[in-house]
Amino acid sequence: MPAPSSSPDSFATAPDGARIACQLEGAEGNQPPLLLLAGQSNSHHWWDPVRDDFARRTITIDYRGSGASDKPDEPYSTPGFAADVVAVLDHLGLRQVDVYGTSMGGRVAQWVAVLYPDRVRALVLGCTSPGKAHGFERSQEIRRALANPDQAARDDVLADLMYTPQWRRRHPGPYPVLGDTAMPAYAKGRHLVASNSHEAWAELPSIKAPTLVLHGTDDVFSPAANARLLADRIPDARAELIQGARHAYFHEFQAVASPLVTDFLAAP
Template sequence: MSHAIAADSARIHYTALGSGGDPLLLLSGQSLDHRMWAGVDTALARRHRVILLDARGTGGSDTPEPPDGAAGYTTRLFADDALAVLDALGIGRAHVYGFSMGGRVAQVLAAMAPERVGALVLGSTGPGGTLEAARPPEATRALRRAASPEGRDAVADLFFTPAWGGAHPGIVASILPANTRHAQRLHYAASSGHDAEGLLGAIRAPTLVLHGGDDLLTPAANAGILADRIPGARVHIFPGARHGYLHEARPEADGAVLDFLAAHPLAAAPPGVPEALSP
């Protein structure tokens, strides 16, 4: 098991798949570890060196208390942890694909460290703050009850249509909370405290925004909000898919990501980013 050491000495677990192609960092959703990418990661690794990490509080990573007595973690803290993983692997620059809360982390990473990010893929995510198109109250209630059996069933229905989820129980299990209730609260604070209003316009990475058309957990209107504020961003909506489009809309979703990354290789640096940086 490989670990990077974060600035506060927390151990961040990571693993890598594939041996060739541009590096691609995958950032998981709230309270989910790297297993949520099962199948997607191997598909992407056919063309990329895929790096998966467990955000602090999940999987094989440590769960330290928040710094300075804060109520929870922050997306900036998670972004710093992601950079620690890239540093541990000696990767100067990588594509980044963030899902749900991982997409919020990816926004911060692309804005604060543009020289480290090639192409950016934002899946099932939103900008937070006053820009966010809010989820309906019943979705929030389900998320808060995720630790209970009833809450897990409700969260599963928010991710996938019932017929698809019933036919793929292993995938459903991979998107249920993978940490303790205390760590879930720390993650919830990070996601709910995210506000990218002042960051989105600073993102220079080529950006693809992906979203399920029937997503209630993060309503699809957020895809347009992000694309309107990130220069040059493109949007791809998967009609009929819910929050977990990356599984339910395969292989279309895999193809959309791979085609976008192929069109924006790391050798072509975005404006203001030195091409000399090595991946």
């Protein structure tokens, strides 16, 4: 596994004054920079294994509550995270970017495209959903397993939801997608509520950016049926399902997933 990113943080100021850490890597090229949005309760290190797959300038952020960003103990929301994203783009002097969000990052990406359409040239939504009211949710059995008070047991369940057993046998970890261990408990709770409260169904038809939806066929953490829902709801979007992949399709199946993203982004 690649070493964690050494890119130094810089800090944007959100509308409410919170400092949001961001990381800019890669050389400028002919294509717009690519903004990468991580999953719930994770920092930018979520993207470390695959960031170099994208031969362009990339931007990551630490959501409020995670990484080096401020961690106010107050309600968070996916539209609020989207506002933080735009503060980062303003801080970096970037008018328009391509956006690739996975899991909760895909939920945040939906709001960036809905609320700030002029900032998004192209959109990739991975292993995500439109929200609880219309989306397909994980089972109660999975929810109970993830509520286990034993941290090691929770991590094992989460790793199994992310990766196939055969891949885990060959790659014993540590895994960069199991959460930011330095996050305070209250911030993890705020992230969980923000993700669970996401509801963008009514606004999805207003998305104007060309959109690719990616999902692993064997994802039960965010069921794969959500991919077709999103692709049908967003004008002219297309869905690609990656056979045999679970939630962290972009990591385990990066040889398939990363070319799908780069080829799509080269087209607009």
